[in-house]
Amino acid sequence: MRHEHSPEGLPHYDLYIDGDWQPASNGQTFTVFDPANGQPLATCASATHADVDRAIAAARAAFDQGPWPHTSPARRAEILHAIADALEARNFELAEIESRDAGVPLRKTTYNDITLGLEILRGCAEMARKHPYEPLPWTDLPSVSWNFVWREPIGVCAQIIPWNYAFCMAAWKLGPALATGNTVVFKPSSLAPLSTIAIFQTIHELNLLPKGVINLVLGPGGEVGEYLAAHPAVDKVAFTGSTEVGRKIMALAAPQIKRVTLELGGKNAMLVLPDADLDLVIDGVLWGAFYHSGQLCEAGSRLLLPRSLHDTVVERLVERVRGMKIGDPMDLETDLGPLISERQREKVERYIAIGREEGATVAIGGGRPLGEAFANGHYVEPTIFTGVRPEMRIAREEIFGPVLAVLAYDEIGEAIRIANDSIYGLAASVWSRDLQQALAVAQRIRAGTVWINEHHVLNPRAPFGGYRQSGFGREMGQYGLDEYTEVKHIHVDLMQRRQGRLWWDTLLPE
Numbered sequence: 001m002r003h004e005h006s007p008e009g010l011p012h013y014d015l016y017i018d019g020d021w022q023p024a025s026n027g028q029t030f031t032v033f034d035p036a037n038g039q040p041l042a043t044c045a046s047a048t049h050a051d052v053d054r055a056i057a058a059a060r061a062a063f064d065q066g067p068w069p070h071t072s073p074a075r076r077a078e079i080l081h082a083i084a085d086a087l088e089a090r091n092f093e094l095a096e097i098e099s100r101d102a103g104v105p106l107r108k109t110t111y112n113d114i115t116l117g118l119e120i121l122r123g124c125a126e127m128a129r130k131h132p133y134e135p136l137p138w139t140d141l142p143s144v145s146w147n148f149v150w151r152e153p154i155g156v157c158a159q160i161i162p163w164n165y166a167f168c169m170a171a172w173k174l175g176p177a178l179a180t181g182n183t184v185v186f187k188p189s190s191l192a193p194l195s196t197i198a199i200f201q202t203i204h205e206l207n208l209l210p211k212g213v214i215n216l217v218l219g220p221g222g223e224v225g226e227y228l229a230a231h232p233a234v235d236k237v238a239f240t241g242s243t244e245v246g247r248k249i250m251a252l253a254a255p256q257i258k259r260v261t262l263e264l265g266g267k268n269a270m271l272v273l274p275d276a277d278l279d280l281v282i283d284g285v286l287w288g289a290f291y292h293s294g295q296l297c298e299a300g301s302r303l304l305l306p307r308s309l310h311d312t313v314v315e316r317l318v319e320r321v322r323g324m325k326i327g328d329p330m331d332l333e334t335d336l337g338p339l340i341s342e343r344q345r346e347k348v349e350r351y352i353a354i355g356r357e358e359g360a361t362v363a364i365g366g367g368r369p370l371g372e373a374f375a376n377g378h379y380v381e382p383t384i385f386t387g388v389r390p391e392m393r394i395a396r397e398e399i400f401g402p403v404l405a406v407l408a409y410d411e412i413g414e415a416i417r418i419a420n421d422s423i424y425g426l427a428a429s430v431w432s433r434d435l436q437q438a439l440a441v442a443q444r445i446r447a448g449t450v451w452i453n454e455h456h457v458l459n460p461r462a463p464f465g466g467y468r469q470s471g472f473g474r475e476m477g478q479y480g481l482d483e484y485t486e487v488k489h490i491h492v493d494l495m496q497r498r499q500g501r502l503w504w505d506t507l508l509p510e
Protein backbone atom coordinates (compact mmCIF):
# COMPACT_ATOMS: atom_id res chain seq x y z
CA MET A 1 0.00 0.00 0.00
CA ARG A 2 1.11 3.56 -0.61
CA HIS A 3 1.16 4.62 3.01
CA GLU A 4 2.74 7.99 3.45
CA HIS A 5 2.36 10.86 5.80
CA SER A 6 0.48 14.01 4.91
CA PRO A 7 2.19 17.39 5.38
CA GLU A 8 0.51 17.50 8.82
CA GLY A 9 2.20 14.21 9.78
CA LEU A 10 -1.00 12.17 9.52
CA PRO A 11 -1.09 8.77 7.81
CA HIS A 12 -2.17 9.20 4.21
CA TYR A 13 -3.98 6.65 2.04
CA ASP A 14 -4.38 6.59 -1.74
CA LEU A 15 -6.87 5.01 -4.11
CA TYR A 16 -6.34 1.38 -5.12
CA ILE A 17 -6.72 0.98 -8.87
CA ASP A 18 -5.59 -1.91 -11.06
CA GLY A 19 -3.39 -3.41 -8.36
CA ASP A 20 -1.63 -0.17 -7.47
CA TRP A 21 -2.00 2.61 -4.88
CA GLN A 22 -2.48 5.92 -6.68
CA PRO A 23 -3.16 9.54 -5.67
CA ALA A 24 -6.20 11.36 -7.03
CA SER A 25 -5.58 12.71 -10.51
CA ASN A 26 -6.00 16.28 -9.25
CA GLY A 27 -4.09 15.68 -6.01
CA GLN A 28 -7.18 16.40 -3.84
CA THR A 29 -7.45 14.85 -0.39
CA PHE A 30 -9.92 14.80 2.50
CA THR A 31 -9.40 14.31 6.23
CA VAL A 32 -10.86 11.56 8.42
CA PHE A 33 -11.65 12.54 12.03
CA ASP A 34 -11.86 10.64 15.32
CA PRO A 35 -15.52 10.99 16.40
CA ALA A 36 -14.55 10.62 20.08
CA ASN A 37 -12.47 13.80 20.20
CA GLY A 38 -12.70 15.53 16.83
CA GLN A 39 -8.98 15.07 16.15
CA PRO A 40 -7.80 14.31 12.59
CA LEU A 41 -6.83 10.65 12.13
CA ALA A 42 -5.69 10.42 8.52
CA THR A 43 -5.94 11.94 5.07
CA CYS A 44 -7.17 10.13 1.97
CA ALA A 45 -7.06 10.77 -1.76
CA SER A 46 -10.41 12.10 -2.97
CA ALA A 47 -11.21 10.44 -6.30
CA THR A 48 -12.13 12.47 -9.35
CA HIS A 49 -14.48 11.22 -12.07
CA ALA A 50 -11.38 10.35 -14.12
CA ASP A 51 -10.13 8.17 -11.22
CA VAL A 52 -13.49 6.40 -10.98
CA ASP A 53 -13.37 5.86 -14.77
CA ARG A 54 -9.94 4.24 -14.40
CA ALA A 55 -11.07 2.03 -11.53
CA ILE A 56 -14.11 0.86 -13.51
CA ALA A 57 -11.98 0.29 -16.63
CA ALA A 58 -9.60 -1.87 -14.56
CA ALA A 59 -12.49 -3.90 -13.13
CA ARG A 60 -14.03 -4.14 -16.61
CA ALA A 61 -10.78 -5.47 -18.13
CA ALA A 62 -10.29 -7.91 -15.24
CA PHE A 63 -13.78 -9.24 -15.86
CA ASP A 64 -13.89 -9.20 -19.67
CA GLN A 65 -10.33 -10.36 -20.38
CA GLY A 66 -8.94 -11.57 -17.06
CA PRO A 67 -8.90 -15.07 -15.65
CA TRP A 68 -10.98 -14.29 -12.52
CA PRO A 69 -14.52 -15.10 -13.76
CA HIS A 70 -13.20 -18.44 -15.07
CA THR A 71 -11.02 -19.30 -12.09
CA SER A 72 -12.29 -22.49 -10.50
CA PRO A 73 -14.57 -22.05 -7.49
CA ALA A 74 -12.14 -24.17 -5.46
CA ARG A 75 -9.26 -21.78 -6.20
CA ARG A 76 -11.42 -18.75 -5.40
CA ALA A 77 -12.29 -20.43 -2.12
CA GLU A 78 -8.60 -20.96 -1.32
CA ILE A 79 -7.91 -17.29 -1.95
CA LEU A 80 -10.81 -16.14 0.23
CA HIS A 81 -9.55 -18.39 3.04
CA ALA A 82 -6.07 -16.92 2.64
CA ILE A 83 -7.52 -13.39 2.86
CA ALA A 84 -9.46 -14.33 6.01
CA ASP A 85 -6.30 -15.85 7.56
CA ALA A 86 -4.24 -12.75 6.76
CA LEU A 87 -6.91 -10.48 8.24
CA GLU A 88 -7.16 -12.67 11.31
CA ALA A 89 -3.45 -12.18 11.89
CA ARG A 90 -4.24 -8.44 12.19
CA ASN A 91 -7.33 -9.05 14.31
CA PHE A 92 -6.71 -6.71 17.22
CA GLU A 93 -5.16 -4.00 15.07
CA LEU A 94 -8.24 -4.04 12.81
CA ALA A 95 -10.54 -3.79 15.83
CA GLU A 96 -8.60 -0.73 17.02
CA ILE A 97 -8.72 0.89 13.58
CA GLU A 98 -12.49 0.39 13.37
CA SER A 99 -13.11 1.62 16.91
CA ARG A 100 -11.09 4.78 16.44
CA ASP A 101 -12.45 5.55 13.02
CA ALA A 102 -16.16 4.93 13.68
CA GLY A 103 -16.34 5.45 17.46
CA VAL A 104 -17.50 1.87 18.00
CA PRO A 105 -16.65 0.55 21.48
CA LEU A 106 -13.60 -1.71 21.31
CA ARG A 107 -15.52 -4.40 23.18
CA LYS A 108 -17.86 -4.65 20.18
CA THR A 109 -15.24 -4.57 17.44
CA THR A 110 -12.97 -7.04 19.25
CA TYR A 111 -15.59 -9.58 20.21
CA ASN A 112 -18.02 -9.19 17.35
CA ASP A 113 -17.17 -7.23 14.23
CA ILE A 114 -13.86 -8.69 13.18
CA THR A 115 -14.82 -12.25 14.11
CA LEU A 116 -18.11 -11.98 12.22
CA GLY A 117 -16.44 -10.42 9.17
CA LEU A 118 -13.91 -13.27 9.01
CA GLU A 119 -16.62 -15.88 9.49
CA ILE A 120 -18.56 -14.34 6.58
CA LEU A 121 -15.51 -14.48 4.28
CA ARG A 122 -14.87 -18.10 5.21
CA GLY A 123 -18.55 -18.96 4.74
CA CYS A 124 -18.46 -17.45 1.23
CA ALA A 125 -15.34 -19.49 0.46
CA GLU A 126 -17.06 -22.71 1.50
CA MET A 127 -20.25 -21.94 -0.42
CA ALA A 128 -18.18 -21.04 -3.50
CA ARG A 129 -16.69 -24.53 -3.54
CA LYS A 130 -20.11 -25.84 -4.51
CA HIS A 131 -20.03 -26.06 -8.27
CA PRO A 132 -22.44 -23.46 -9.69
CA TYR A 133 -24.36 -26.08 -11.60
CA GLU A 134 -27.96 -27.11 -10.91
CA PRO A 135 -29.52 -30.00 -12.86
CA LEU A 136 -33.18 -29.46 -13.74
CA PRO A 137 -35.81 -32.18 -13.38
CA TRP A 138 -36.44 -34.39 -16.38
CA THR A 139 -39.29 -33.51 -18.72
CA ASP A 140 -39.93 -34.47 -22.35
CA LEU A 141 -41.77 -31.24 -23.04
CA PRO A 142 -41.28 -29.21 -25.17
CA SER A 143 -38.69 -31.64 -26.56
CA VAL A 144 -36.50 -34.40 -25.31
CA SER A 145 -33.50 -32.57 -23.89
CA TRP A 146 -31.09 -32.34 -21.02
CA ASN A 147 -31.46 -29.07 -19.06
CA PHE A 148 -29.44 -27.46 -16.37
CA VAL A 149 -28.55 -24.09 -14.89
CA TRP A 150 -25.17 -22.46 -14.60
CA ARG A 151 -24.72 -19.60 -12.20
CA GLU A 152 -22.31 -17.06 -13.65
CA PRO A 153 -20.84 -13.84 -12.25
CA ILE A 154 -22.69 -10.63 -13.13
CA GLY A 155 -19.66 -8.53 -14.04
CA VAL A 156 -18.37 -5.27 -12.56
CA CYS A 157 -19.99 -4.61 -9.18
CA ALA A 158 -20.04 -1.18 -7.53
CA GLN A 159 -20.21 -1.67 -3.77
CA ILE A 160 -21.04 1.32 -1.55
CA ILE A 161 -21.13 1.01 2.23
CA PRO A 162 -21.85 3.36 5.16
CA TRP A 163 -19.72 4.12 8.21
CA ASN A 164 -21.54 2.25 10.91
CA TYR A 165 -20.38 -1.35 10.45
CA ALA A 166 -17.62 -0.90 7.91
CA PHE A 167 -15.34 -3.93 8.43
CA CYS A 168 -18.19 -6.43 8.50
CA MET A 169 -20.01 -4.81 5.64
CA ALA A 170 -16.87 -4.78 3.51
CA ALA A 171 -16.52 -8.51 4.24
CA TRP A 172 -20.13 -9.28 3.41
CA LYS A 173 -19.97 -7.34 0.17
CA LEU A 174 -16.52 -8.41 -1.07
CA GLY A 175 -16.95 -12.06 0.04
CA PRO A 176 -19.89 -13.07 -2.18
CA ALA A 177 -18.77 -10.90 -5.13
CA LEU A 178 -15.33 -12.52 -5.21
CA ALA A 179 -16.55 -16.03 -4.40
CA THR A 180 -18.73 -15.97 -7.51
CA GLY A 181 -16.12 -14.47 -9.87
CA ASN A 182 -17.16 -10.81 -10.14
CA THR A 183 -14.85 -7.81 -10.13
CA VAL A 184 -15.39 -4.86 -7.81
CA VAL A 185 -15.11 -1.11 -7.45
CA PHE A 186 -15.60 -0.40 -3.76
CA LYS A 187 -16.52 2.87 -2.06
CA PRO A 188 -16.55 3.09 1.74
CA SER A 189 -17.99 6.09 3.57
CA SER A 190 -15.60 9.02 3.76
CA LEU A 191 -16.57 9.29 7.44
CA ALA A 192 -14.98 5.91 8.29
CA PRO A 193 -12.95 4.39 5.45
CA LEU A 194 -9.94 3.13 7.42
CA SER A 195 -10.88 -0.50 8.11
CA THR A 196 -11.80 -0.97 4.44
CA ILE A 197 -8.42 0.49 3.44
CA ALA A 198 -6.77 -2.00 5.83
CA ILE A 199 -8.63 -4.87 4.12
CA PHE A 200 -7.40 -3.71 0.70
CA GLN A 201 -3.88 -3.32 2.06
CA THR A 202 -3.96 -6.90 3.35
CA ILE A 203 -5.28 -8.27 0.06
CA HIS A 204 -2.69 -6.27 -1.91
CA GLU A 205 0.15 -7.68 0.21
CA LEU A 206 -1.11 -11.23 -0.27
CA ASN A 207 -0.85 -10.72 -4.03
CA LEU A 208 -3.24 -13.57 -4.87
CA LEU A 209 -5.91 -11.70 -6.83
CA PRO A 210 -5.28 -10.72 -10.46
CA LYS A 211 -4.89 -6.97 -11.02
CA GLY A 212 -8.10 -5.03 -11.36
CA VAL A 213 -10.29 -7.60 -9.60
CA ILE A 214 -10.76 -5.25 -6.65
CA ASN A 215 -10.45 -1.47 -6.78
CA LEU A 216 -11.00 1.14 -4.08
CA VAL A 217 -12.24 4.67 -4.65
CA LEU A 218 -12.51 7.15 -1.80
CA GLY A 219 -14.37 10.44 -1.47
CA PRO A 220 -17.80 11.97 -0.83
CA GLY A 221 -20.87 9.92 -1.75
CA GLY A 222 -22.66 12.69 -3.62
CA GLU A 223 -19.68 12.93 -5.98
CA VAL A 224 -17.79 9.64 -6.11
CA GLY A 225 -20.65 7.28 -5.13
CA GLU A 226 -23.17 8.84 -7.45
CA TYR A 227 -20.81 8.82 -10.45
CA LEU A 228 -19.91 5.20 -9.73
CA ALA A 229 -23.53 4.04 -9.38
CA ALA A 230 -24.55 5.79 -12.60
CA HIS A 231 -21.59 4.59 -14.68
CA PRO A 232 -22.69 2.68 -17.79
CA ALA A 233 -19.82 0.16 -17.50
CA VAL A 234 -21.01 -1.01 -14.07
CA ASP A 235 -23.25 -4.10 -14.13
CA LYS A 236 -24.44 -4.20 -10.52
CA VAL A 237 -24.73 -1.77 -7.60
CA ALA A 238 -24.81 -3.14 -4.06
CA PHE A 239 -25.63 -0.34 -1.63
CA THR A 240 -26.09 -0.13 2.13
CA GLY A 241 -27.12 3.17 3.69
CA SER A 242 -30.06 5.52 3.99
CA THR A 243 -33.36 4.91 2.21
CA GLU A 244 -33.06 8.39 0.71
CA VAL A 245 -29.79 7.55 -1.09
CA GLY A 246 -31.12 4.05 -1.89
CA ARG A 247 -33.92 5.67 -3.92
CA LYS A 248 -31.33 7.70 -5.82
CA ILE A 249 -29.26 4.58 -6.52
CA MET A 250 -32.29 2.85 -8.04
CA ALA A 251 -32.89 5.82 -10.32
CA LEU A 252 -29.21 6.02 -11.29
CA ALA A 253 -29.15 2.30 -12.11
CA ALA A 254 -32.33 2.42 -14.18
CA PRO A 255 -30.98 3.56 -17.58
CA GLN A 256 -28.81 0.42 -17.96
CA ILE A 257 -31.20 -1.84 -16.01
CA LYS A 258 -28.30 -2.58 -13.67
CA ARG A 259 -28.69 -5.28 -11.07
CA VAL A 260 -29.30 -3.57 -7.72
CA THR A 261 -29.38 -4.74 -4.13
CA LEU A 262 -30.30 -2.27 -1.41
CA GLU A 263 -29.99 -2.63 2.35
CA LEU A 264 -31.56 0.51 3.77
CA GLY A 265 -33.14 1.97 6.88
CA GLY A 266 -35.23 0.42 9.61
CA LYS A 267 -37.59 1.31 12.45
CA ASN A 268 -37.43 -2.03 14.14
CA ALA A 269 -39.88 -3.12 16.80
CA MET A 270 -39.01 -5.09 19.92
CA LEU A 271 -42.33 -6.67 20.82
CA VAL A 272 -42.61 -7.92 24.39
CA LEU A 273 -45.42 -10.38 25.07
CA PRO A 274 -47.11 -10.46 28.50
CA ASP A 275 -45.44 -13.74 29.54
CA ALA A 276 -41.87 -12.65 28.66
CA ASP A 277 -38.94 -13.30 30.98
CA LEU A 278 -38.29 -9.74 32.16
CA ASP A 279 -34.63 -10.31 33.07
CA LEU A 280 -34.05 -11.37 29.47
CA VAL A 281 -36.13 -8.44 28.19
CA ILE A 282 -34.20 -5.80 30.11
CA ASP A 283 -30.79 -7.05 28.90
CA GLY A 284 -32.11 -7.64 25.39
CA VAL A 285 -33.75 -4.22 25.02
CA LEU A 286 -30.63 -2.37 26.17
CA TRP A 287 -28.58 -4.39 23.69
CA GLY A 288 -31.16 -3.97 20.94
CA ALA A 289 -31.52 -0.22 21.36
CA PHE A 290 -28.11 1.04 22.44
CA TYR A 291 -25.54 -1.27 20.82
CA HIS A 292 -23.19 1.03 18.87
CA SER A 293 -25.31 3.93 20.18
CA GLY A 294 -28.24 2.81 18.07
CA GLN A 295 -26.34 3.44 14.83
CA LEU A 296 -27.28 0.13 13.25
CA CYS A 297 -29.96 -0.38 10.64
CA GLU A 298 -31.44 -3.31 12.56
CA ALA A 299 -31.34 -1.52 15.97
CA GLY A 300 -34.49 -1.93 18.05
CA SER A 301 -35.76 1.64 18.12
CA ARG A 302 -39.39 0.92 19.13
CA LEU A 303 -40.25 -1.01 22.28
CA LEU A 304 -43.82 -2.33 22.38
CA LEU A 305 -44.86 -3.20 25.94
CA PRO A 306 -48.11 -4.67 27.26
CA ARG A 307 -49.69 -1.91 29.36
CA SER A 308 -49.61 -4.21 32.43
CA LEU A 309 -45.79 -4.44 32.28
CA HIS A 310 -45.06 -0.92 31.06
CA ASP A 311 -44.12 0.83 34.31
CA THR A 312 -42.05 -2.07 35.70
CA VAL A 313 -40.05 -2.50 32.50
CA VAL A 314 -39.47 1.25 32.03
CA GLU A 315 -38.36 1.63 35.66
CA ARG A 316 -35.88 -1.21 35.32
CA LEU A 317 -34.57 0.07 31.99
CA VAL A 318 -34.04 3.57 33.38
CA GLU A 319 -32.18 2.11 36.36
CA ARG A 320 -29.86 0.14 34.07
CA VAL A 321 -29.28 3.04 31.66
CA ARG A 322 -28.14 5.13 34.66
CA GLY A 323 -25.33 2.62 35.14
CA MET A 324 -24.18 2.53 31.50
CA LYS A 325 -20.73 3.87 30.78
CA ILE A 326 -20.53 6.47 28.03
CA GLY A 327 -17.06 7.41 26.89
CA ASP A 328 -13.88 6.63 25.02
CA PRO A 329 -14.56 3.77 22.57
CA MET A 330 -11.00 2.51 23.11
CA ASP A 331 -11.78 1.71 26.76
CA LEU A 332 -12.98 -1.90 27.08
CA GLU A 333 -15.36 -0.83 29.86
CA THR A 334 -17.25 1.59 27.59
CA ASP A 335 -20.86 0.70 26.75
CA LEU A 336 -21.67 3.68 24.50
CA GLY A 337 -19.27 5.62 22.32
CA PRO A 338 -19.87 8.83 20.36
CA LEU A 339 -21.99 9.28 17.25
CA ILE A 340 -20.11 9.34 13.99
CA SER A 341 -20.25 13.08 13.26
CA GLU A 342 -21.53 16.43 14.41
CA ARG A 343 -24.12 16.25 11.63
CA GLN A 344 -25.40 12.93 12.98
CA ARG A 345 -25.52 14.31 16.54
CA GLU A 346 -27.51 17.32 15.33
CA LYS A 347 -29.93 14.99 13.56
CA VAL A 348 -30.43 12.89 16.71
CA GLU A 349 -30.86 16.00 18.88
CA ARG A 350 -33.40 17.35 16.40
CA TYR A 351 -35.42 14.15 16.84
CA ILE A 352 -35.18 14.40 20.63
CA ALA A 353 -36.60 17.94 20.37
CA ILE A 354 -39.33 16.68 18.01
CA GLY A 355 -40.24 13.92 20.49
CA ARG A 356 -40.65 16.49 23.26
CA GLU A 357 -42.70 18.80 21.02
CA GLU A 358 -44.94 15.88 20.06
CA GLY A 359 -45.73 15.32 23.73
CA ALA A 360 -43.62 12.25 24.54
CA THR A 361 -41.85 12.15 27.91
CA VAL A 362 -38.09 11.76 28.36
CA ALA A 363 -37.75 9.02 30.98
CA ILE A 364 -33.95 9.31 30.95
CA GLY A 365 -31.28 11.04 28.86
CA GLY A 366 -32.17 13.59 26.21
CA GLY A 367 -28.98 15.62 26.48
CA ARG A 368 -25.23 15.51 26.07
CA PRO A 369 -23.05 13.93 28.75
CA LEU A 370 -21.20 16.61 30.68
CA GLY A 371 -17.48 16.78 31.40
CA GLU A 372 -14.11 17.45 29.83
CA ALA A 373 -13.91 13.91 28.39
CA PHE A 374 -16.93 14.59 26.19
CA ALA A 375 -16.06 18.15 25.16
CA ASN A 376 -14.94 17.47 21.58
CA GLY A 377 -16.68 14.16 20.76
CA HIS A 378 -20.15 13.75 19.26
CA TYR A 379 -21.76 12.21 22.34
CA VAL A 380 -25.47 11.93 23.11
CA GLU A 381 -26.91 10.35 26.27
CA PRO A 382 -28.88 7.12 25.88
CA THR A 383 -32.45 8.37 25.78
CA ILE A 384 -35.76 6.65 26.50
CA PHE A 385 -39.07 8.24 25.50
CA THR A 386 -42.32 7.05 27.08
CA GLY A 387 -45.86 8.07 26.18
CA VAL A 388 -45.05 7.59 22.51
CA ARG A 389 -47.98 7.14 20.12
CA PRO A 390 -47.65 5.27 16.79
CA GLU A 391 -48.29 8.41 14.73
CA MET A 392 -45.42 10.41 16.29
CA ARG A 393 -42.38 11.02 14.11
CA ILE A 394 -40.06 9.49 16.74
CA ALA A 395 -42.06 6.26 16.32
CA ARG A 396 -41.96 6.34 12.52
CA GLU A 397 -38.66 7.79 11.28
CA GLU A 398 -35.18 6.30 11.47
CA ILE A 399 -33.20 8.33 14.01
CA PHE A 400 -29.97 6.28 13.97
CA GLY A 401 -28.91 7.20 17.48
CA PRO A 402 -29.34 6.07 21.10
CA VAL A 403 -33.05 6.93 21.25
CA LEU A 404 -35.68 4.37 22.24
CA ALA A 405 -39.41 5.03 21.79
CA VAL A 406 -41.63 3.06 24.20
CA LEU A 407 -45.23 2.38 23.16
CA ALA A 408 -47.86 0.66 25.32
CA TYR A 409 -50.40 -1.79 23.85
CA ASP A 410 -53.51 -3.54 25.16
CA GLU A 411 -53.72 -6.68 23.07
CA ILE A 412 -51.31 -8.63 20.85
CA GLY A 413 -53.16 -7.94 17.59
CA GLU A 414 -52.76 -4.22 18.25
CA ALA A 415 -49.02 -4.71 18.96
CA ILE A 416 -48.55 -6.55 15.66
CA ARG A 417 -50.41 -3.79 13.81
CA ILE A 418 -48.15 -1.14 15.38
CA ALA A 419 -45.02 -3.18 14.58
CA ASN A 420 -46.10 -3.43 10.92
CA ASP A 421 -47.27 0.17 10.64
CA SER A 422 -44.02 1.40 9.09
CA ILE A 423 -42.55 2.19 5.70
CA TYR A 424 -39.67 -0.07 6.76
CA GLY A 425 -39.44 -3.83 7.29
CA LEU A 426 -35.88 -4.74 8.13
CA ALA A 427 -36.00 -6.56 11.47
CA ALA A 428 -37.94 -7.12 14.69
CA SER A 429 -37.72 -9.11 17.89
CA VAL A 430 -40.37 -10.96 19.86
CA TRP A 431 -39.95 -11.66 23.56
CA SER A 432 -41.91 -14.49 25.16
CA ARG A 433 -41.50 -17.70 27.21
CA ASP A 434 -44.03 -19.41 24.94
CA LEU A 435 -42.18 -20.41 21.78
CA GLN A 436 -45.34 -21.35 19.92
CA GLN A 437 -46.92 -17.97 20.60
CA ALA A 438 -43.70 -16.15 19.72
CA LEU A 439 -43.50 -18.01 16.40
CA ALA A 440 -47.11 -17.16 15.59
CA VAL A 441 -46.34 -13.48 16.17
CA ALA A 442 -43.07 -13.69 14.19
CA GLN A 443 -45.03 -15.07 11.26
CA ARG A 444 -47.26 -12.01 11.20
CA ILE A 445 -44.43 -9.46 11.32
CA ARG A 446 -43.48 -8.00 7.94
CA ALA A 447 -39.70 -7.89 8.23
CA GLY A 448 -36.68 -9.68 6.75
CA THR A 449 -35.38 -10.92 10.11
CA VAL A 450 -37.30 -11.70 13.30
CA TRP A 451 -35.41 -12.74 16.41
CA ILE A 452 -37.12 -14.52 19.27
CA ASN A 453 -35.73 -13.59 22.70
CA GLU A 454 -32.73 -11.99 20.98
CA HIS A 455 -31.87 -8.98 18.85
CA HIS A 456 -29.07 -7.92 16.45
CA VAL A 457 -27.50 -11.36 16.06
CA LEU A 458 -26.44 -11.76 12.43
CA ASN A 459 -25.72 -15.23 11.21
CA PRO A 460 -23.23 -15.56 8.34
CA ARG A 461 -25.28 -18.44 6.91
CA ALA A 462 -28.67 -16.69 7.18
CA PRO A 463 -30.06 -14.10 4.74
CA PHE A 464 -30.23 -10.48 5.90
CA GLY A 465 -32.24 -7.76 4.19
CA GLY A 466 -35.49 -5.88 4.18
CA TYR A 467 -39.12 -5.75 3.17
CA ARG A 468 -40.67 -2.55 1.82
CA GLN A 469 -38.46 0.59 1.98
CA SER A 470 -35.78 -1.27 3.94
CA GLY A 471 -34.62 -2.44 0.52
CA PHE A 472 -34.48 -5.63 -1.46
CA GLY A 473 -32.09 -8.46 -2.13
CA ARG A 474 -30.39 -10.40 0.63
CA GLU A 475 -26.88 -10.45 1.99
CA MET A 476 -25.06 -13.36 3.61
CA GLY A 477 -25.61 -17.05 3.24
CA GLN A 478 -26.44 -18.76 -0.04
CA TYR A 479 -29.07 -16.06 -0.72
CA GLY A 480 -26.35 -13.42 -0.53
CA LEU A 481 -24.14 -15.36 -2.94
CA ASP A 482 -26.98 -15.80 -5.42
CA GLU A 483 -27.39 -11.99 -5.63
CA TYR A 484 -24.01 -11.87 -7.37
CA THR A 485 -24.89 -14.34 -10.10
CA GLU A 486 -26.79 -14.42 -13.36
CA VAL A 487 -28.75 -17.58 -14.03
CA LYS A 488 -28.05 -19.24 -17.36
CA HIS A 489 -30.23 -22.07 -18.62
CA ILE A 490 -28.45 -24.61 -20.86
CA HIS A 491 -30.60 -26.79 -23.09
CA VAL A 492 -28.95 -29.81 -24.72
CA ASP A 493 -31.07 -31.32 -27.48
CA LEU A 494 -31.38 -35.12 -27.24
CA MET A 495 -33.70 -35.62 -30.22
CA GLN A 496 -31.10 -34.97 -32.91
CA ARG A 497 -33.87 -34.62 -35.43
CA ARG A 498 -34.46 -31.49 -37.43
CA GLN A 499 -37.31 -32.38 -39.78
CA GLY A 500 -40.66 -30.84 -38.98
CA ARG A 501 -39.13 -28.49 -36.43
CA LEU A 502 -40.75 -25.41 -37.84
CA TRP A 503 -44.16 -26.96 -37.29
CA TRP A 504 -43.59 -27.84 -33.62
CA ASP A 505 -44.33 -31.49 -34.19
CA THR A 506 -41.30 -33.06 -32.58
CA LEU A 507 -43.44 -35.18 -30.30
CA LEU A 508 -45.71 -36.50 -33.04
CA PRO A 509 -45.22 -40.14 -33.99
CA GLU A 510 -42.95 -40.78 -37.00
Ligand code: NDP
Pocket (backbone or CB within 6 Å): 160, 161, 162, 163, 164, 187, 188, 189, 190, 191, 219, 220, 221, 222, 223, 224, 225, 226, 227, 229, 240, 241, 242, 243, 245, 246, 248, 263, 264, 265, 266, 296, 297, 344, 347, 398, 399, 400
Ligand atom coordinates in the same frame (compact mmCIF):
# COMPACT_ATOMS: atom_id res chain seq x y z
P1 NDP B 1 -25.82 7.73 3.35
O1 NDP B 1 -26.89 6.84 2.88
O2 NDP B 1 -25.80 9.12 2.86
O3 NDP B 1 -24.38 7.10 3.00
C1 NDP B 1 -24.11 5.73 2.81
C2 NDP B 1 -23.03 5.55 1.76
O4 NDP B 1 -23.47 6.09 0.51
C3 NDP B 1 -21.72 6.28 2.05
O5 NDP B 1 -20.64 5.59 1.48
C4 NDP B 1 -21.91 7.60 1.32
O6 NDP B 1 -20.67 8.24 1.05
C5 NDP B 1 -22.61 7.14 0.06
N1 NDP B 1 -23.45 8.13 -0.60
C6 NDP B 1 -23.99 9.25 -0.08
N2 NDP B 1 -24.71 9.91 -1.03
C7 NDP B 1 -24.60 9.18 -2.16
C8 NDP B 1 -25.13 9.32 -3.49
N3 NDP B 1 -25.89 10.36 -3.83
N4 NDP B 1 -24.84 8.38 -4.41
C9 NDP B 1 -24.07 7.32 -4.09
N5 NDP B 1 -23.54 7.13 -2.85
C10 NDP B 1 -23.81 8.04 -1.89
O7 NDP B 1 -25.82 7.73 4.90
P2 NDP B 1 -25.25 8.86 5.86
O8 NDP B 1 -23.95 8.41 6.29
O9 NDP B 1 -25.25 10.23 5.28
O10 NDP B 1 -26.32 8.85 6.99
C11 NDP B 1 -27.57 9.55 6.85
C12 NDP B 1 -28.68 8.78 7.50
O11 NDP B 1 -28.84 7.55 6.81
C13 NDP B 1 -28.38 8.35 8.93
O12 NDP B 1 -28.76 9.33 9.83
C14 NDP B 1 -29.23 7.12 9.07
O13 NDP B 1 -30.54 7.46 9.41
C15 NDP B 1 -29.20 6.53 7.70
N6 NDP B 1 -28.21 5.44 7.57
C16 NDP B 1 -28.67 4.19 7.52
C17 NDP B 1 -27.79 3.15 7.43
C18 NDP B 1 -28.28 1.77 7.42
O14 NDP B 1 -27.48 0.84 7.47
N7 NDP B 1 -29.57 1.58 7.33
C19 NDP B 1 -26.35 3.34 7.39
C20 NDP B 1 -25.96 4.73 7.40
C21 NDP B 1 -26.88 5.71 7.49
P3 NDP B 1 -20.05 9.33 2.05
O15 NDP B 1 -20.36 8.90 3.44
O16 NDP B 1 -18.61 9.29 1.73
O17 NDP B 1 -20.70 10.62 1.69
